[in-house]
Amino acid sequence: MIRVEVSRAPPELSFPPSLADLSRNASVISSSSSSDSTSSLILNTPRPRPARNFSSPRTRSPQAASRNTSRPPTYLTGGLGRRDDHPTASSTTDVKRGAVGARSQSRNRSVNGRVSAQDYEFGEELGEGSYSTVKRATHIATGQEYAIKILDKGHLKRYNKMETALAEKNTLVRLGSGHPGIVRLHSTFQDEWSLFFVLDLARNGEMQSRITRLGSLSTECTRYYAAQIVDALDYMHSKGVIHRDLKPENLLLDDDFRIKITDFGTGKLLGPGVETAKTFVGTSQYVSPELLEANETSRSSDLWALGCIIYQMIAGRFTFTGLSEYLTWQKIKQLDYSFPEGFDSEAKDLVQRLIVCIISW
Known part of the structure; x- marks a missing residue:
């Protein structure tokens, strides 16, 4: 065993230790006494490391990756696909080819037309x-x-x-x-x-971000957008389509700040003679009472959501909201909501005609 004596540096020569120094000397600090002028550190005699033979590194085959070893494209690495920081042989080759390779690649972008x-x-x-x-x-x-x-x-x-x-x-x-x-x-x-x-x-984003940024919309602005939503819903319903998740997040604004309804992932195609759908879908603040009680939606469910959107545009808050999803649903079934002071009377009348519960509990 080798005993090493570590002397404390004079106060005028000591410097604040770096984070790396503290990490490396943690065992020394914890075992030292502030009253001692010196501290002892016991070190084991280092053992000689055995000699090892290493083979030369393997080279990657320049052959293109097969389907079993293929990598996700670049548009996926930041989101849906798995990350891989190692470039493939083909990507390295593309960089070297430069502009000539880019022109060649553009000619082959579409596969079989x-x-x-x-x-x-x-x-x-x-x-x-x-x-x-x-x-x-x-x-x-x-x-x-x-x-x-x-x-x-x-x-x-x-x-x-x-x-x-x-x-x-x-x-x-x-x-x-x-x-x-x-x-x-x-x-x-x-x-x-x-x-x-x-x-x-839609370059101007979604309606929800605009409401959040402005706090609320004027009555005139709300009337402008509500008319566009009604017109789009009328066309949609005439084609036998129910949106079932209408909300400000699904209302986009185009270059001219006009409404475009999007996200039909929960949309329902109604067949001939079919007026309702039986799947429980939607966002809690905008679902209608018939969905909560009878587990069905119809064209009127989109109109209920329209009433909630008009209210939110003017008031700047949800029509129905609770501490939990369950409590929000209870308020919806009981029509438990109120209008803030100064809410336009005509808009209030429209909302009350759209947010209507006709189910007998």
Whole structure:
């Protein structure tokens, strides 16, 4: 054993220890006494390390990755896909090729004439849902900007949501481009990891962020937007579609600050002679009493949500809210809400005609 005597430095020469020094000398500090001028530290005699032979590092095969070893594309690494900080051989080669390689790549973006993710340059994230991410994207050939909704296949399969994604697509296809107040589906495609919905880009964000930023909207502004929502709902209902999750977060604003209804993931396509749906979906502050009591929704459920939205635009707060989801639902069933002072009388009359409970408890 070797005994090492560590002398304390004179006060005038001592310096504040760095964090690294404190970490390295923690055992010395804890065993030292403030009253002793010296402290002892017992060190074991170091043992010689055995010699080892190391083989030369393996080189990565320049062969392109197979399907079993393929990596998710770059648009997934920041969100839905798994992260991988190691570049592939193909990506390193692309960097070296420079502009010539970029031109060659652009000629091969579409596979067999079909649209693919390689046809777009993905930008900032615009929004995120439970199983999807919406990103700004530019179509490389035309320069046209879109909002592309990327749905994670793994999540959809894991939580049995494939039917939900299919229903959203079918709903948007039925609505088509027949109304400017509804987000249009331009195309869809898929790859190994994701489904893609190419949608209209609404550059001015969602209504909820505007209400939050301004606190509330004027009566005139609310009238302007409410009329657009009613017009879009009338078209939607004429096509046999119920939105079932109408709320300010799902009201987008286009370049001219006009409404575009989006997010039809919970939308319902009504068949001939069918007026109601039996699935429990929606957001707690906007669900209607018939959903809570009878577990059904209809076109009137969207009108109930419209009444809640008009109230929120003017009052700057939810119509119904409680300390828990259950208490919020109790207030909805009891129509337990009140108007703040100064609420416009005509708007108040409209809200009272929309937020109506016709179920006998």
